[in-house]
């Protein structure tokens with residue numbers, strides 16, 4: 038099945054799963070896949086890889102059609118820790134390989150010269166189809182590239198109409214690194230932005246759908262976390278919404294720089 042894609046062929050819409058655990062996570066993943074999603078985002082840190090893997094297994098969608106992404110936590114990034122940590126993620130997911138393996142944060146035991154070669158070992162063995170990073174600044178992406186023979190296909194960062202990441206998006210575009218937006222609906226805050234409400238009203242859509250359409254049309258993949266079928270479906274349907282140039286410009290002009298995820302170990 039063809040789904041809209043962004044740079045590097047990544048499906049434009051994926052399902053986020055942070056804080057969705059156990060049977061509910063299994064159910065949400067299965068529901069999403071059966072509605073048409075082909076991109077599922079998890080992480081060792083979310084403690085739901087087994088439940089996510091069970092959802093993939095329970096769905097009627099063949100494994101090879103799905104982009105499955107997981108992430109290594111920052112205390113598993115020393116040269117000797119990466120391979121066993123990734124294998125443990127694969128075991129929990131019940132998969133032979135993942136499509137994207139992210140370095141979750143450039144923090145803790147992350148050291149480009151150690152971590153990236155270890156990720157390349159996994160890539161060479163076929164356990165990881167693509168190497169990716171998350172929460173990296175442009176400078177950190179460049180350094181990681183210097184230490185990776187395998188291309189870095191994506192940088193997953195917070196990105197939504199209230200934090201547009203123009204500079205980072207430009208850099209990633211110039212380097213053929215896809216941008217994957219986490220918290221793409223600003224954890225619901227997009228509903229309170231009058232400019233987004235105006236565009237939503239014009240298209241008989243929601244502010245959430247407008248935000249997801251804006252990201253897609255700006256060539257950014259989005260992985261909104263949604264638990265219920267209603268939210269999973271509403272987000273999927275954002276792909277039927279096409280914003281016109283005036284709508285896109287109105288959103289581009291928002292200048293709010295509201296970052297929601299800002300732990301002490303962040304690199305910025």
Ligand SMILES: NC(=O)c1ccc[n+]([C@@H]2O[C@H](COP(=O)([O-])OP(=O)(O)OC[C@H]3O[C@@H](n4cnc5c(N)ncnc54)[C@H](OP(=O)(O)O)[C@@H]3O)[C@@H](O)[C@H]2O)c1
Pocket residue numbers: 052053054055056078079141171172193194218219220221222223224225245260261262263264265267268269271272298
């Ligand atoms: N790489 C990183 O460091 C990092 C950091 C944060 C997040 N992430 C990833 O990005 C994903 C998304 O980010 P996020 O979970 O922080 O925030 P988000 O996707 O912006 O927002 C999730 C919230 O929005 C609600 N929601 C979803 N669809 C909705 C809809 N159509 N209408 C109204 N509300 C809706 C969800 O509720 P329900 O759950 O009730 O549906 C949930 O409360 C995460 O799950 C995770 O996979 C990665």
